[in-house]
Amino acid sequence: MSLVDPELRASAEAQMAQPLPPLTVAGLPTLRAMWAAPDRLAAPAPAVIDRTVKGLGAAPPVAVxxxxxxxxxxxxxxILHIHGGGMISGRAKNLTPFCQDLAARFDCLVVNVDYRLSPETPFPGPLEDLYAALKWLHDDAEALGVDRSRIAVMGESAGGGLAALLAIMARDRGEIPLCLQVMLYPMLDDRTGSTLTPPSHIGAIGWNAAANAFGWTAFLGAPAGSAAVPPQAVPARVSNLADLPPAFIGVGAIDLFVDEDVQYARRLIDAGVPTRLVVAPGAYHAFDFVVPEAKVSREFTQAWRSALAAAFGQTEVA
Known part of the structure; x- marks a missing residue:
């Protein structure tokens, strides 16, 4: 606890008093039910329209x-926004107010995607859902009033890892240019918690090594950390990171993902990708959502907001 930022300690103690239970397939309905969907922000906040877009190939329609x-x-x-939840839980509606704030703050359109969850839909299904939504956003840009040269992808935790995969897919297919990929404490490496063991003080609060191994195994349809992982399914295992869009990566210094996120940022830099990395001292997983008023959270949030504003050609966003 001495490593935790003082303003984050009360929440950290509460989380450690009720740690995440061991994850099982049978327990997923209970886990998913724990996600409370907040009320949408009322006007004058941006309106929210529920719709579906065509899935890729024979895949079902994608709710956005x-x-x-x-x-x-x-x-x-x-902004194409991707929610978190360890690949196994969460829904777009859990982040609706957050996305309404994004739309208002940046005077932009936000497409918040309800991709299919694992293990019911393993890779590449969730990623294909996201690409279908991105392609719709790009192809229908004129009707939506969107500037095709200013489309960003953004996600938190598992959503950040999926944002990384989506940026790679967009590069490989050569159909959709992205101006920025924003990855907040992204889930990038299936080996963390399986074949790679972090120091004991890393990942002790919130999302932990065992949960990470479960989530990746569900998503991959193969044991996390194994040689059976499908190609292009794990950002940290993708050998070529050249020609990806500029990146922002932010993570807490005691988050389970800190080592893999720093390593991925270094590899992006080595590949010539403009990259901004922020490591927040004393911060655990999703600290900025848990204690948004803390100084470390406010500074962290301002950093990614500044990156988005710059990518959009806007003045500094408060």
Whole structure:
């Protein structure tokens, strides 16, 4: 606890008093039910439109929330947002107010995607859902009032890892240019918690090594850390990171993902990708959502907001 930022300690103690139970397939309904969907922000917050877009190939339609509105005479930037939940839980609606704030703050359109969860839908299904939504956003940009040159992808935790995979897929397919990938404490390496053991003080609060191994195994359809992992399914295992869009990576210094996130940022830099890395001292997983008023959370949030503003060609966003 001495390593935790003082403003984050009360929440850290509460989390350690009720640690995450061992995850099992049978226990997933209970885990998923624990996610409470907050009320959407009322007007004058940007409106939320629920719709579906065509899935890739024979895949089912993808549910999305379209938040904010562009206009034909003024093309707006756009964010494709990807929620977290360890690949196994969470829903788009859990982050609806967050996405409404994004839309208002950046005067942009936000597409908040309800991708299919694992293990019911393993890789590549969830990623294909996200690509289908991204392709719709790009292809229908004129009707949506979106500037195709200012589309960013953003996600937290598992959503951050999926944002990394989506940026790789977009590069490989050569169909959709992205101006930025924002990854907040992203889940990037299946080996963390399986074949790689972090120091005891890393990942002790919130998402832990055992949960990480479970989540990756569910997503991959193969044991986390094994040689049976599908190609292009794990960002940290992708050999070529060149020609990816500029990146922002932010993580807490005692988050389970800190080592893999720092390593991924270094590899992006080595590949010539403009990259900003922020490591928040004394911060655990999702600290900025848990204690948003803490100084370390406010500084962390301002850092990624500044990166988005710069990518959108906007002045500094408060």
């Amino acid at each position: 929330e379209v938040i904010g509105q562009g206009s034909a005479d003024a093309r707006h930037p756009a």
